[in-house]
Amino acid sequence: MTPNAFRAASPRASLALMILAACGLVSGTGALPVSAQEIVSHPDQLQFPSFTYVPPQAAKYRVKLGNGMIAYLVPDRTTPLVTVHVLMRLGPQLDPSGKEGLAAMCANLLTRSGNATMTAEQVETRVASLGAQLDSNVGGGGGGFFGLGGVPIGASEGRATVNLLSKDVDEGLALLTGCLKGAAFQADRVKLYKDQALQNMKRRNDESGEIEEREWSALLRGDDHWSNRWTTKASLDGITVEDLKAFEKRYVGPKNFILAVAGDFDRATMVKKLEAAFAKWPTPGEKPGLPSAPDKPAQPGWFMVEKDVNQGRVSIGLPSLDRYDPDWAAARVMNDILGGGGFTSRLVNRIRSDEGLAYSVNSRIEGGTYYPEPWRLVFQSKVRSVAYATEIAMGEIRKIRDSLVTSTELVASRNKFVESLPVQFETANAIAGALAVEELTGRYEKDPAYFADYAKRLNAVTAADVQRVAKRLLDPAKMTVLMVGQTGEMMKGDDKHPASIAKMSGGDPKRLPLRDPLTMKPQQPGTPN
Numbered sequence: 001m002t003p004n005a006f007r008a009a010s011p012r013a014s015l016a017l018m019i020l021a022a023c024g025l026v027s028g029t030g031a032l033p034v035s036a037q038e039i040v041s042h043p044d045q046l047q048f049p050s051f052t053y054v055p056p057q058a059a060k061y062r063v064k065l066g067n068g069m070i071a072y073l074v075p076d077r078t079t080p081l082v083t084v085h086v087l088m089r090l091g092p093q094l095d096p097s098g099k100e101g102l103a104a105m106c107a108n109l110l111t112r113s114g115n116a117t118m119t120a121e122q123v124e125t126r127v128a129s130l131g132a133q134l135d136s137n138v139g140g141g142g143g144g145f146f147g148l149g150g151v152p153i154g155a156s157e158g159r160a161t162v163n164l165l166s167k168d169v170d171e172g173l174a175l176l177t178g179c180l181k182g183a184a185f186q187a188d189r190v191k192l193y194k195d196q197a198l199q200n201m202k203r204r205n206d207e208s209g210e211i212e213e214r215e216w217s218a219l220l221r222g223d224d225h226w227s228n229r230w231t232t233k234a235s236l237d238g239i240t241v242e243d244l245k246a247f248e249k250r251y252v253g254p255k256n257f258i259l260a261v262a263g264d265f266d267r268a269t270m271v272k273k274l275e276a277a278f279a280k281w282p283t284p285g286e287k288p289g290l291p292s293a294p295d296k297p298a299q300p301g302w303f304m305v306e307k308d309v310n311q312g313r314v315s316i317g318l319p320s321l322d323r324y325d326p327d328w329a330a331a332r333v334m335n336d337i338l339g340g341g342g343f344t345s346r347l348v349n350r351i352r353s354d355e356g357l358a359y360s361v362n363s364r365i366e367g368g369t370y371y372p373e374p375w376r377l378v379f380q381s382k383v384r385s386v387a388y389a390t391e392i393a394m395g396e397i398r399k400i401r402d403s404l405v406t407s408t409e410l411v412a413s414r415n416k417f418v419e420s421l422p423v424q425f426e427t428a429n430a431i432a433g434a435l436a437v438e439e440l441t442g443r444y445e446k447d448p449a450y451f452a453d454y455a456k457r458l459n460a461v462t463a464a465d466v467q468r469v470a471k472r473l474l475d476p477a478k479m480t481v482l483m484v485g486q487t488g489e490m491m492k493g494d495d496k497h498p499a500s501i502a503k504m505s506g507g508d509p510k511r512l513p514l515r516d517p518l519t520m521k522p523q524q525p526g527t528p529n
Helices: 003-008 011-022 102-109 120-129 166-182 187-202 208-221 233-238 241-251 267-277 328-340 346-354 383-402 407-425 428-441 454-459 463-473 487-492 501-505
Strands: 062-064 070-075 081-089 133-138 157-165 258-263 301-306 311-321 361-365 373-382 480-485
Touching: 070 267, 070 428, 081 166, 081 428, 102 133, 102 157, 102 187, 102 241, 120 133, 120 166, 133 166, 157 166, 157 428, 166 267, 187 233, 187 241, 208 301, 208 311, 208 480, 258 267, 258 428, 301 487, 301 501, 311 328, 311 383, 311 463, 328 346, 328 361, 328 373, 328 383, 328 407, 328 454, 328 463, 346 361, 346 373, 346 383, 373 383, 383 463, 383 480, 383 487, 383 501, 407 428, 407 454, 407 463, 480 487, 487 501
Parallel strands: 070 258, 301 480
Antiparallel strands: 062 070, 081 157, 081 258, 133 157, 311 373, 311 480, 361 373
């Protein structure tokens, strides 16, 4: 279509034609003529062909190496880079008693403390000269630790990564495997790690958010669960170089490795490079068993921690389900409508938009990787507004249990999940990482059709399913409510509203003392933070 044709059309038709042209549906050369009947009067009348997304299939990228290791290889010739991730089941669940923090320290120092042939400084200098990145650590975030597009990575996994130009991949693999085979745990780097860790410990009570996270975990999983065996000054001081080397020798080896490799390479050539790089390992390593589930029930009830801040932090929740539960898809939709869906969710609309009581409100359902994890609602509000915001939250929980969600809410939530799936696989690195994590955490074996059936399972969720799973999971009588802030002010409530924490809790919530930041033992009342 020519510029004159745009000018001759009516303003609304011109807009539609310009949109069509921008989308490639009309051509400036006239190669794709559009008849008058195809021109719509408004952009919202545009129709597009249906598209069904097919997620990546593991079999296409999965390779079993000669030493038994599994690697996911995703070539991408559009970039001159290669990224190699070595994933391991490695985390605080493996810490010996009295050596809490050993796994995290070992993982961090694998690529930061030199190796058998190079000092830490020499490794860093060579990495910098290559314009590369070399890194290692334990996990511990819900969103993934190397851009996995939302794939949940827990604290019980670790990784080591090298990223560099494809022309330097041989040297990159040598640097990575050299550190994993025999990290030197150079004395000055061990000291630096310990000094930094000690400084971080001393600040444990500075932020109310950190207090909230650890007390929530203790209430839901128990102080003796591996996720709550915190590093202390004594345990940190007790970790020796010999401990680090023994831990590396035991767990850092091919039996505990899953590879995710993405970037500019030929698949067959990369397989040969990996075979060579991971051959002749000094020890095979050991693949640990699954991280253990909590062996004690969660503590229901109402709890408070005193912290002199003007914003009260609130967590409400209870144990929920794991990701293999038949209700997992329905639970995700339920949570999304209730509080997980941002500005479309009920809790955000009521607590933030309608009442202006909180800037951030959300609910989370984890779908535990190895065992059921909690459903949790979190928000912050002015201390005097906490009671009223909590009352609203409890009301919305009862509402989603007692009545059906609307068809608009249901369809919007299902569509959001289905339409966001491609984002998890938008890059070669994301594809390799996501599939490797599925292998590492066991879903590849236990539920191999998860991604293939993803849309079907979500689209099958009905309003009745949402209400049923809400009744199953969200029992107010079994919930744990934790509040951190000025407890006296929170108990007073807001003069403008009759909401009362004492009334909702049936009395005075139990006070939890702050913990000593270096020992993690409960402090006596009146002890300075």
